[in-house]
Amino acid sequence: MTSGLGPGEVDEPLVRALTPSVIGVLVRRGADFAAAEDAVQDALLEAVRTWPPSPPRDPKAWLVAVAWRRFLDATRAEASRRRREERVEDEPPPGPGSPRDDTLQLYFLCAHPSLSPASAVALTLRAVGGLSTRQIAQAYLVPEATMAQRISRAKRTVSGVRFDQPGDVATVLRVLYLVFNEGYSGDVDLAAEAIRLTRQLAGTIDHPEVAGLLALMLLHHARRPARTAPDGSLVPLAEQDRDRWDVRRVAEGIAILQAALARDRLGEFQAQAAIAALHADARTAEETDWVQIVEWYDELVRLTGSPIARLNRAVALGEADGARAGLAALAELDPALPRYAAVAAHLHERDGDVAGAARLYAEAAHRAADLAERDHLTRQAARLNAGQPGRDGPGPARRRG
Amino acid sequence: MAKYLLLKHYRGGPEPRFDVPMDRWTEQEISDHVQYMSDFAARLESTGEYVDGQALSPAGTFVRYDGEGRPPVTDGPFAETKDLIAGWMVIDVDDYDRALELAGELSAAPGAGGKPLEEWLEIRPFLTQPPTVTP
Numbered sequence: 001m002t003s004g005l006g007p008g009e010v011d012e013p014l015v016r017a018l019t020p021s022v023i024g025v026l027v028r029r030g031a032d033f034a035a036a037e038d039a040v041q042d043a044l045l046e047a048v049r050t051w052p053p054s055p056p057r058d059p060k061a062w063l064v065a066v067a068w069r070r071f072l073d074a075t076r077a078e079a080s081r082r083r084r085e086e087r088v089e090d091e092p093p094p095g096p097g098s099p100r101d102d103t104l105q106l107y108f109l110c111a112h113p114s115l116s117p118a119s120a121v122a123l124t125l126r127a128v129g130g131l132s133t134r135q136i137a138q139a140y141l142v143p144e145a146t147m148a149q150r151i152s153r154a155k156r157t158v159s160g161v162r163f164d165q166p167g168d169v170a171t172v173l174r175v176l177y178l179v180f181n182e183g184y185s186g187d188v189d190l191a192a193e194a195i196r197l198t199r200q201l202a203g204t205i206d207h208p209e210v211a212g213l214l215a216l217m218l219l220h221h222a223r224r225p226a227r228t229a230p231d232g233s234l235v236p237l238a239e240q241d242r243d244r245w246d247v248r249r250v251a252e253g254i255a256i257l258q259a260a261l262a263r264d265r266l267g268e269f270q271a272q273a274a275i276a277a278l279h280a281d282a283r284t285a286e287e288t289d290w291v292q293i294v295e296w297y298d299e300l301v302r303l304t305g306s307p308i309a310r311l312n313r314a315v316a317l318g319e320a321d322g323a324r325a326g327l328a329a330l331a332e333l334d335p336a337l338p339r340y341a342a343v344a345a346h347l348h349e350r351d352g353d354v355a356g357a358a359r360l361y362a363e364a365a366h367r368a369a370d371l372a373e374r375d376h377l378t379r380q381a382a383r384l385n386a387g388q389p390g391r392d393g394p395g396p397a398r399r400r401g
Numbered sequence: 402m403a404k405y406l407l408l409k410h411y412r413g414g415p416e417p418r419f420d421v422p423m424d425r426w427t428e429q430e431i432s433d434h435v436q437y438m439s440d441f442a443a444r445l446e447s448t449g450e451y452v453d454g455q456a457l458s459p460a461g462t463f464v465r466y467d468g469e470g471r472p473p474v475t476d477g478p479f480a481e482t483k484d485l486i487a488g489w490m491v492i493d494v495d496d497y498d499r500a501l502e503l504a505g506e507l508s509a510a511p512g513a514g515g516k517p518l519e520e521w522l523e524i525r526p527f528l529t530q531p532p533t534v535t536p
Contacts, residue, residue, distance in 0.1 A: 118449070118450075118493070118494070121402070140402065141404075141452075143451070146449050146451050146493070149446055149447050149449045153447070370528055370529065
């Protein structure tokens with residue numbers, strides 16, 4: 001995210017919030033999606049160049065006018081596309097229409113099932129989020145050329161998709177959650193961006209799972225400041241400084257969740273948000289209502305059948321009914337699951353099996369997919385090994401370099 | 402979305418199936434091989450899966466700190482057995498299966514006789530996979 005708004009700067013959040021509805025207007029006027037998206041990106045760049053000295057009174061109208069002119073220029077530039085140009089010129093001027101529906105259609109289009117997850121994410125960030133290709137490339141740590149190709153391929157893939165067909169909300173939510181989980185690198189906070197886009201979606205469509213995802217994101221995001229130490233290392237939930245949780249976000253997340261749950265159309269995001277809410281509600285780790293958390297994991301398993309949900313349920317069960325109960329639940333799961341060893345290590349330690357736990361933490365560290373998590377697990381193994389004999393002996397915990 | 406390193410080994414990997422040194426290939430065979438590799442990279446760029454790639458000289462040396470002064474440098478007593486990396490490519494793909502598929506294609510680069518080289522490639526995930534949000 002760029003720095004705050006100062007004199008002579010463009011109101012970037014506003015411009016980005018307007019992006020999907022401007023694209024929607026162009027598409028409704030007859031532009032195909034890819035051309036409309038290009039034209040709007042041009043208009044955004046133009047806005048950055050020309051707004052600071054004299055911002056327009058109606059930013060959206062300005063963006064529509066400039067983007068439409070760009071679109072016509074681009075269309076006219078190609079003689080072979082003359083027929084389409086004539087059709088476009090014949091198009092009646094836009095009526096008031098319904099910009100909200102246009103925005104919703106754009107979400108569906110950008111998360112279209114024909115796109116790979118990576119492409120859907122990139123297209124959503126660009127067309128719905130209004131981010132530049134460079135910003136998206138930086139956030140995903142790939143070259144700008146790679147991201148540009150990813151986006152143009154994605155646009156080609158969906159260019160034949162009709163704009164007026166209803167899409168699948170679940171697909172959109174998955175894409176937004178993927179964006180959220182990327183966290184942040186580069187100058188764009190993707191978690192914050194995902195929250196913004198989900199909020200916008202929630203304002204466009206009345207759906208309990210959209211609300212569930214928004215609540216889930218807010219509740220996770222509220223805990224982010226406490227989740228890592230200043231040096232970037234992980235702080236486990238039980239050790240987090242709960243004063244650093246963002247209580248306003250927690251309160252908002254819980255309120256949104258409660259309204260969603262009241263509608264009695266439970267889905268996986270609401271269930272996950274309910275679990276996050278129970279964690280966020282506890283003043284201390286000891287006050288955590290693990291019994292209720294296990295019940296919500298039961299719901300989640302029922303809804304998704306996800307082995308990851310079962311794994312997390314084993315953790316919760318270990319807290320609610322004791323380590324043995326957790327280990328028994330764990331024994332029914334596939335040891336090849338990601339984080340299986342980490343969960344096993346935790347439960348073995350709680351059960352008093354220090355040597356076994358140390359070995360499992362080391363194994364979990366070897367299998368970690370993320371650097372902060374690997375370092376955290378290695379430290380756990382080291383902590384337990386410090387009290388164990390045989391430090392110099394051979395063992396899986398020993399790592400070269 | 403996950404990043405993987407595709408590593409091409411000179412030595413240190415499993416025994417290659419076809420082991421004709423490149424200097425015994427015909428010039429055309431070498432050109433075809435090089436062309437295949439660059440087409441592969443270009444195709445990955447067009448799918449938005451390319452991150453980076455470089456070829457490396459086989460002349461690597463081991464270095465370590467040895468107290469104050471110039472560090473010792475050695476090619477060691479293991480010159481014939483040490484793992485040598487010929488080059489690498491970084492890809493950013495949807496999942497592990499796609500990485501496998503691409504490594505398979507890269508391994509099919511033509512070698513002597515124009516047949517797929519069936520070179521062993523190592524796939525290593527980067528430790529940058531976003532953690533699924535945990536409490």
